[in-house]
Amino acid sequence: MTKTLLILPGDGIGPEVAAEAVKIVNWLRAHRGFDVAVSEDLLGGASIDVHGVPLTDAALEKARAADAVLMGSVGGPKWAGQPYDKRPEAGLLRLRKDLDLFANLRPAICFPALADSSTLKREVVEGLDLLFVRELTGGVYFGTPRGIEDLGNGERRGVNTQVYTTSEIHRVARVAFELARKRRNTVHSAEKHNVMESGLLWKEEVQKLHDAEYADVRLEHILADNCAMQLVRAPKQFDVILTDNLFGDILSDQAAMLTGSLGMLPSASLGAKDPVTGKQPALYEPIHGSAPDIAGKGVANPCATILSLAMCLRFSFDRGEDADRLEAAVAQTLADGIRTPDIWVEGCRKVGTAEMGDAILKRLAA
Known part of the structure; x- marks a missing residue:
């Protein structure tokens, strides 16, 4: 057909x-x-x-x-x-x-011929092969309420809402765990559970799914800001990075530059x-x-x-x-x-x- x-x-x-x-x-x-x-x-x-x-x-x-x-x-x-x-x-x-x-899949692979095109040292990026699994239809880009309101006296307020449910977290986490099994069997789940309730829910629900169905996969929880730092310090420690819509958008663009150019990175949204x-x-x-x-x-x-x-x-x-x-x-x-x-x-x-x-x-x- x-x-x-x-x-x-x-x-x-x-x-x-x-x-x-x-x-x-x-x-x-x-x-x-x-x-x-x-x-x-x-x-x-x-x-x-x-x-x-x-x-x-x-x-x-x-x-x-x-x-x-x-x-x-x-x-x-x-x-x-x-x-x-x-x-x-x-x-x-x-x-x-x-x-x-x-589920947005964003691989970050440093081709051997481009190791010197990265802004980082060759030894930091040569051989890099990591995969972002970014949640794509929830989070702050779609949450409500949202908008800009007039408070009077020249003041305005912009509002965006970060929101996730158990089912939204489980379905994208399942994709990350399944892909990790075909790679190097490690998932880093990035969020901000230390200051955001949505991040705490994300961490707890990813852990629950892991314990119930994917105990064979190594799971590490990492704060998104630490993940940003580690991507620059030692990016080859990562295999699959699971994260929400906003952090995934930012972190995957950061990882793109490890490979030499944004012009090298593909993506799939499934x-x-x-x-x-x-x-x-x-x-x-x-x-x-x-x-x-x-x-x-x-x-x-x-x-x-x-x-x-x-x-x-x-x-x-x-x-x-x-x-x-x-x-x-x-x-x-x-x-x-x-x-x-x-x-x-x-x-x-x-x-x-x-x-x-x-x-x-x-x-x-x-």
């Missing part, structure tokens, strides 16, 4: 990097028997410009029906004056929430499998932003998007061999000294977005 893949290029550099992933998809269709129907729609500012909203109901339904969604990026200064619920990012948040994509059909809602995206300062210049790094496609092949299309080949092609291209400006160092060949995509495709086809 033909699978379906929806492409949402988005804004800024999104269309440029998404185009390089589409090249890979087309090659896999032609040479590896990848039976997939590809369609495209608008998201973010691109959708606002055409439809007046960051995500249309029709685009949402296409995403719901697809076997997987691959996106580029959203946002930019052009739409910064909009209310929060009308900004490009609101389209992405709605996509995550309505598809119930509660929902629950349908108990009857086995279909699992899934969204794959690079964790970098829309980078409006370089949009249209043809210099953006497509590696994170291409590696997001590799995750898509692995998790949504059960094509692990193709995922391995694609990841190896990225690694070999970097080892060949071919680099976009964000990861370029003296002695390497500096290339643009399309040329980087072509180089990876050449390695894939070799």
Whole structure:
């Protein structure tokens, strides 16, 4: 049966990097028997410009029906004056929430060829391979009440609510424990139980689930601020880091720079499998932003998007061999000294977005 893949290029550099992933998809269709129907729609500012909203109901339904969604990026200064619920990012948040994509997987891998591109010493980051499991549909980004209110006398107050339930914590923790079993069998659960009741609940419920179902997995509780420090001090101590929506957003971006560039990190956002059909809602995206300062210049790094496609092949299309080949092609291209400006160092060949995509495709086809 033909699978379906929806492409949402988005804004800024999104269309440029998404185009390089589409090249890979087309090659896999032609040479590896990848039976997939590809369609495209608008998201973010691109959708606002055409439809007046960051995500249309029709685009949402296409995403719901697809076997997987691959996106580029959203946002930019052009739409910064909009209310929060009308900004490009609101389209992405709605996509995550309505598809119930509660588990965000963000690997942070330092490719050997990029160890010197990190701002940390080679010995600190060389060989780094950690995985964030971030809760994605709860917490402070979605909690209510929220808003800005006028208190009078020139005073205003901004309110956001951090809230989690037992079931929300258990389902994402279960993903982290299951993945840890396939890796190095260690989970660090990061929160702020020392000052936040939601953090205390998180810690207690993760521990309960661990004791009941995953006692074979090593579990360590760590305060989120200490986790931030340890990521800079000794990042290779971590295997799987489980955390909430807010801390996961911040800590995974910090970890991105350990690898040399935000342009190198992919992500997968997964929902629950349908108990009857086995279909699992899934969204794959690079964790970098829309980078409006370089949009249209043809210099953006497509590696994170291409590696997001590799995750898509692995998790949504059960094509692990193709995922391995694609990841190896990225690694070999970097080892060949071919680099976009964000990861370029003296002695390497500096290339643009399309040329980087072509180089990876050449390695894939070799």
